[in-house]
Amino acid sequence: MEKRVLFRSTWLPWLLLAPQLLVVGVFFFWPAGQALVQSVQQQDAFGNSITWVGFENFRTLFNDATYLASFQTTLIFSLLVTVLGLSIALVLAVFADRIVRGATFYKTVLILPYAVAPVVTGLIWAFMFSTSTGVVTYWMRQVGIHWNHLLNGNDAMALVVMAAVWKQISYNFLFFLAGLTSIPKSLVEAAAIDGASPWRRFWTIQLPLLSPTAFFLLVINMVYAFFDTFAIIDATTQGGPGKDTATLVYRVYFDGFRGMDFGGAAAQSVVLMTIVIALTVVQFKFIEKKVNY
């Protein structure tokens, strides 16, 4: 059954939408348009001499072997962040749902990391895992693990994934918990009476009914991993060692704001935007079919 609200006047819907449209227009369409324009220009840092260069910026990008390598890095990074973020948050939400005593305490503590700014998150984790002064590094050395994210690409990737996931778990947890509490208790109780084990109940009842939430979070997490993580990477590894944690969005930030190459950075953001749009379209087209509303 489709829910639709019918408006009789022709201008009221537009008026009600106007604030949101304004925000989207100013904060998305305008910068996106400017990025598209700048991606076909070559300018000096101060914007005093602007030349139109067509697709030159894109051609240089795709001829750069390190740029193509960063696609792979970004893919690995976002898959790890999404999968880990969703699964850990789901487990925590299921457990939090079953607690009776101290439920508020657990929920508050689990949601708290979301309030931490990305840069601060990155700094906290970089400090804990610091090769010279990190607490966790010290413990790991006692156990025999020599952690060095300055030299080991896998350690560096693990560090940024942990920092990014830690933040995102709270967000996912919040939504999963809300989704779980919206499942009618009668369904779960009926299954329990019929003799279904908790695992069975989860798999056949709770998970399918969580699928709208899970789908929504999948899209959000992918976008988060692609776009919102450069602050964490900048605070921890700066894309290093070598280029092992240089995701696409980090390169955009670096080339644009440190290197002052606005044309190249704009071209990179256009590519990034196309990828995320394509991903979202794919998700909506194919995965949404499996979602039970």
Next chain:
Amino acid sequence: MKLKIVALALAAAFSVSAQAQTEIQWWHSMDGALNDWVNDLAKQFNASQTEYKVVPTYKGEYDQSVAAGIAAYRAGNAPDILQVYEVGTATMMYSKGAIKPVADVMKEGGVKFDPKAYIPAIAGYYTAPNGQMLSFPFNSSTTVFYYNKDAFKAAGLDPEKPPVTWPDVVSTAAKLKASGSQCPFTTSWMTWAQLESFSTWHNTSYASKNNGFGGLDARLEFNSPLHVRHFENLGNMSKQGLFVYKGRSGKAISSFISGECAMFVGSSGSYATISRDAKFKFTESTLPYYPDVPGAPQNTIIGGASLWVMAGKPAAHYKGVATFFSFLSDPKVQSASHMRTGYLPVTTAAFKLTEESGFYKKNPGTDVAVNQMIRKTTDKSRGVRLGNFVQIRAILDEETEMIWTGKKTAKEALDTGVQRGNELLVKFQAANK
């Protein structure tokens, strides 16, 4: 009647603010002990006269404040003075109409200005090919070698005898490691210290066309046999645990201050922070060199930053800037700054004043930085001026990291660095025709 009195009172109150001083906005990147230094300088200048008020604002690290300055310029809201690090020199120099050369500012401001009073190795970096000084050398540091005297004593080494050549560094590091040091040697600012300053110290080209001073068609040359040999040396040291890589830019400084690393190549400008926070005896020494290279040691390269004056400001502001710069050039102010921070004295008069005050005798090692610079420069040692230098340095950070992780040999890393860097130079040349 009452209304008239009130109106007169208000008018009087507001007219006072109309005669307020001209504010000079100064954006900088000095943090820690250096932030105190900058604020004290502004306070001193403001107290010495009433016409102008310099307002310093910390805008983040060097690259962040340059980005902020450029964004502000594009928005029509640039500061009067912007502190730009030395690698941003080409970007600022080639920007048409965005900056006002310091020589012009001083002339228009009616302030006496003699470019010959400045130390050649420092002023030359910021001078145009036609001899016109473009930016004001404010905090110029250079690479020096710090070492932990207490650690030396504990390892049975003479704390008054630092290693002077690279072979010496290797053998000293081996002795330190044998006595239990986890990090005998490290370096900060890898590309600045081990490639740029290394090149000028050995009178070897870093790039063609006199390291880029001769034109935008300069190309990189730091994959010469000497450079490859040095990085192979460092790579071997890394494998043996004698050299421990501690991260990019200035991250390694904390490893030295904490006592973890015994020997450390860093900026002379870190002297203020190290002497404030280190709990052991340390001193500065000259940058190590290879004794078999002809012409070594020549002079080290400057780091730090200079002050650029942005264009498009009212004439009164420029007069204020000129007055402020002439205050900063005063030998007494220079000497005090130099003694406080470890940054080089910019004029020869300031150096002589510091020498006469006996400061160098009381604090052995603090004259190392100046002595490395106060020489006649050659075409290969005056400095480096290349476009897109920030990205070139980042590329070199990445490539050299691959040497320490064992993914590339020194030759491969430096060759790739030259190749990728040259692509950026070509791009800069095209964008700044």
